[in-house]
Amino acid sequence: MSSDTSSRLRSRKKRTNVACDFCRQRKLGCDNAKPKCENCHAHQRSCTYAVRIQKDRPSNSQINHLKEDNAKLQQTISKLRHELDLARTGFQDQNGVHATETALLDAVDSPEAWTSLARKTDTRPEVDETQKLRLLAEAARQRQLEPINLRSKKLDLDGVEPQDGAMLLAVFWNRQHATGSAVYRPTFMRDMAAGGPYFSPLLLNAMFFVAAKHASGLPGLDERADRRFRRRVEQMLYDPRSPLICSSSITTAQALLLMSDALFSWCDERSLSWHYLGAAVNMIVDLGIHSEKSRQRLGSAEPAESLEVKRRLFWSAFVLDKIQSIYQGRPTRLRYTDNDVPIVFMDEFEELEPFNTLGYARETRTLEYPTHSVSAFENLCRLSIIADRILCSLYSERSADTEAWHLARICQHLQTELSQWRGSLPSHLSVSFDATGRPSGGCAPLPHTLSLIVMYHALTILLHRPFVSGGHLDRDAADTLARDALAHCDGAATQIDAVLRCYKTAYCIQSPPYLVSYATYVSATMHARIAATATQQQQQLAGPDCSLAHRRLRNCLEILTGHQERCHAPRRTLAILLKLMARLEVDVGRGFLADVSRTQPCDISRTDGADEVLHLQGDDNYVQQQQQQQQQQRLSPSVRSHSPRMMLDDRHATIAAAVGDTGSRTGLSAAEPLQFEGEPISSGAMIMMGQEASTASSMGSDLPAFEYDLGELLPGISFDLDPLFGFDITEMEPGLGS
Numbered sequence: 001m002s003s004d005t006s007s008r009l010r011s012r013k014k015r016t017n018v019a020c021d022f023c024r025q026r027k028l029g030c031d032n033a034k035p036k037c038e039n040c041h042a043h044q045r046s047c048t049y050a051v052r053i054q055k056d057r058p059s060n061s062q063i064n065h066l067k068e069d070n071a072k073l074q075q076t077i078s079k080l081r082h083e084l085d086l087a088r089t090g091f092q093d094q095n096g097v098h099a100t101e102t103a104l105l106d107a108v109d110s111p112e113a114w115t116s117l118a119r120k121t122d123t124r125p126e127v128d129e130t131q132k133l134r135l136l137a138e139a140a141r142q143r144q145l146e147p148i149n150l151r152s153k154k155l156d157l158d159g160v161e162p163q164d165g166a167m168l169l170a171v172f173w174n175r176q177h178a179t180g181s182a183v184y185r186p187t188f189m190r191d192m193a194a195g196g197p198y199f200s201p202l203l204l205n206a207m208f209f210v211a212a213k214h215a216s217g218l219p220g221l222d223e224r225a226d227r228r229f230r231r232r233v234e235q236m237l238y239d240p241r242s243p244l245i246c247s248s249s250i251t252t253a254q255a256l257l258l259m260s261d262a263l264f265s266w267c268d269e270r271s272l273s274w275h276y277l278g279a280a281v282n283m284i285v286d287l288g289i290h291s292e293k294s295r296q297r298l299g300s301a302e303p304a305e306s307l308e309v310k311r312r313l314f315w316s317a318f319v320l321d322k323i324q325s326i327y328q329g330r331p332t333r334l335r336y337t338d339n340d341v342p343i344v345f346m347d348e349f350e351e352l353e354p355f356n357t358l359g360y361a362r363e364t365r366t367l368e369y370p371t372h373s374v375s376a377f378e379n380l381c382r383l384s385i386i387a388d389r390i391l392c393s394l395y396s397e398r399s400a401d402t403e404a405w406h407l408a409r410i411c412q413h414l415q416t417e418l419s420q421w422r423g424s425l426p427s428h429l430s431v432s433f434d435a436t437g438r439p440s441g442g443c444a445p446l447p448h449t450l451s452l453i454v455m456y457h458a459l460t461i462l463l464h465r466p467f468v469s470g471g472h473l474d475r476d477a478a479d480t481l482a483r484d485a486l487a488h489c490d491g492a493a494t495q496i497d498a499v500l501r502c503y504k505t506a507y508c509i510q511s512p513p514y515l516v517s518y519a520t521y522v523s524a525t526m527h528a529r530i531a532a533t534a535t536q537q538q539q540q541l542a543g544p545d546c547s548l549a550h551r552r553l554r555n556c557l558e559i560l561t562g563h564q565e566r567c568h569a570p571r572r573t574l575a576i577l578l579k580l581m582a583r584l585e586v587d588v589g590r591g592f593l594a595d596v597s598r599t600q601p602c603d604i605s606r607t608d609g610a611d612e613v614l615h616l617q618g619d620d621n622y623v624q625q626q627q628q629q630q631q632q633q634r635l636s637p638s639v640r641s642h643s644p645r646m647m648l649d650d651r652h653a654t655i656a657a658a659v660g661d662t663g664s665r666t667g668l669s670a671a672e673p674l675q676f677e678g679e680p681i682s683s684g685a686m687i688m689m690g691q692e693a694s695t696a697s698s699m700g701s702d703l704p705a706f707e708y709d710l711g712e713l714l715p716g717i718s719f720d721l722d723p724l725f726g727f728d729i730t731e732m733e734p735g736l737g738s
Contacts, residue, residue: 253287292310336388527552530547
């Protein structure tokens with residue numbers, strides 16, 4: 001190449017690189033004349049030269065890395081397609097027909113898609129360590145300011161005495177670990193003193209209402225304080241001038257969540273609880289809290305504090321949505337696939353804070369174990385995601401129309417997810433028990449930790465129970481599948497029994513987290529079925545305690561009896577269990593209520609609080625009349641109350657009589673009432689002991705009378721069922737199969 005040609009090429013390249021902005025945009029030749037080039041002068045434009053950043057070209061290593069990733073993805077897709085082809089081929093060989101396109105799409109959308117989706121969505125986003133440390137420092141600072149603001153009367157307690165308000169708040173903060181962290185403590189307490197956006201009187205009274213049933217003996221709180229807090233909440237929600245329920249806000253959504261949880265687990269007001277939960281979920285979606293990416297696209301980076309508040313609110317709603325969906329047998333509102341909120345909580349101040357038994361036991365004391373509330377909440381969220389998949393796959397309206405082989409594969413994949421969740425638990429949450437039933441491994445058996453473990457076992461039963469003989473999906477299930485499902489259910493029920501025995505020796509069984517109550521019922525349904533398989537000869541030789549299943553069933557009945565002293569919801573499950581025992585001819589003996597006195601002494605709330613809260617519009621005469629009836633019944637146990645609402649003592653006597661009568665029907669010998677040294681310790685609960693149990697047995701002990709009274713107490717429920725998903729099903733459940 002000649003020197004003239006080389007210089008001409010260099011010159012052309014130089015002119016192209018240094019063209020002015022106007023010539024570069026119009027793709028014109030620029031002569032780079034000063035002060036203006038020829039084109040800019042002709043078009044009367046300013047001749048400018050912008051600084052251009054040279055883009056880095058991808059290196060060979062980057063290209064090779066992308067090629068490797070692409071090859072791995074192609075290999076994974078090929079493997080999944082091969083598995084689907086095998087499944088479709090096996091189905092064709094067995095049935096002689098082709099799988100429909102819908103079934104194939106459902107197969108693609110269910111197990112493999114979930115596994116792939118879980119890998120993508122479980123990826124933790126990068127956490128700014130600086131923001132994390134700032135949140136931690138602010139949480140520690142606000143915790144120090146709380147007593148200072150209380151003494152200086154800066155806290156807006158809405159007319160409640162400072163000491164009573166502080167105690168109610170302390171109970172609330174200690175109790176909310178079991179079901180999430182809907183209210184972020186640092187921002188709430190700060191804005192409570194400063195009048196910020198994360199505080200509202202509505203939310204404060206909702207918190208007081210939740211805590212009132214777990215706090216008694218406060219001098220400034222009368223017997224109807226919980227009614228007052230609830231009335232105050234409803235006044236603000238439905239105020240004609242400015243009804244808060246008509247506008248979306250974070251504090252209103254938080255208050256509705258808390259009220260929904262309390263009305264559901266405490267008062268058994270299921271319809272109102274469901275409406276409040278729906279309103280809270282709608283507000284969360286309306287505010288865009290369910291999607292962080294959408295908020296990021298609309299504006300600048302969100303402050304870490306705001307992210308923390310919204311994440312905790314969303315995941316608390318997600319957890320409560322699954323709990324209520326299971327209990328009420330209704331579709332979930334918050335689907336995991338429709339949301340985009342990471343399970344990442346940056347403030348870990350409460351993770352290592354020493355746990356206090358306030359609200360869980362009579363004697364309040366600080367244990368030497370850390371609370372571990374943050375990690376427990378994170379794992380509760382992950383477990384709720386699996387619960388969402390179980391409900392949508394096996395308990396949806398279309399699940400009964402899905403092929404049996406497909407349901408079996410879904411069950412297998414979901415069981416794998418449950419096992420992986422259990423195996424990935426950190427050591428401080430992984431409670432296990434030795435051969436004697438004592439906690440092993442050095443893990444602290446805290447209430448919210450035990451609640452997390454029993455939820456895992458309850459979901460295991462919920463997953464496999466449909467395939468057990470008599471389940472709603474066992475129509476085409478193979479015998480091996482039914483046997484495996486029964487083995488899974490029996491093992492999970494056994495583990496729940498160990499957790500329950502650990503819980504009631506350490507804490508008050510009359511006021512546990514609601515998940516403990518539901519798990520108790522779920523395990524009891526399996527114990528009743530296992531106990532019914534014992535032969536008549538074994539029962540006659542050994543009596544009602546002839547098997548471990550009988551003793552475990554008895555333990556569940558004792559716990560539910562103690563729990564119903566504070567909550568109305570367990571009454572429904574206890575009634576279903578007693579009817580199931582009569583149908584299966586299972587007898588656990590008389591006087592099982594006496595064993596409640598072996599649990600942790602408890603005096604943390606009023607025994608009649610659940611009854612009183614249901615009568616917000618009642619007058620004082622009604623309350624006095626109920627108290628007089630209770631007093632008269634204590635003085636004369638043989639006098640039976642005919643009030644439409646069964647009183648606590650009368651209800652206990654009737655239940656004990658019904659259980660004892662089961663033994664007389666089946667010809668089995670009933671166990672003698674349990675005897676203990678000294679007086680039984682109880683806070684208002686009637687303990688069936690000695691002569692009292694005998695007296696109760698003579699009081700209308702026939703089961704039809706018992707069912708009649710329960711029909712008045714719990715109208716509209718069929719007692720021939722023992723459903724795990726919903727308690728308002730009308731169809732009859734088949735009897736126990738082989």
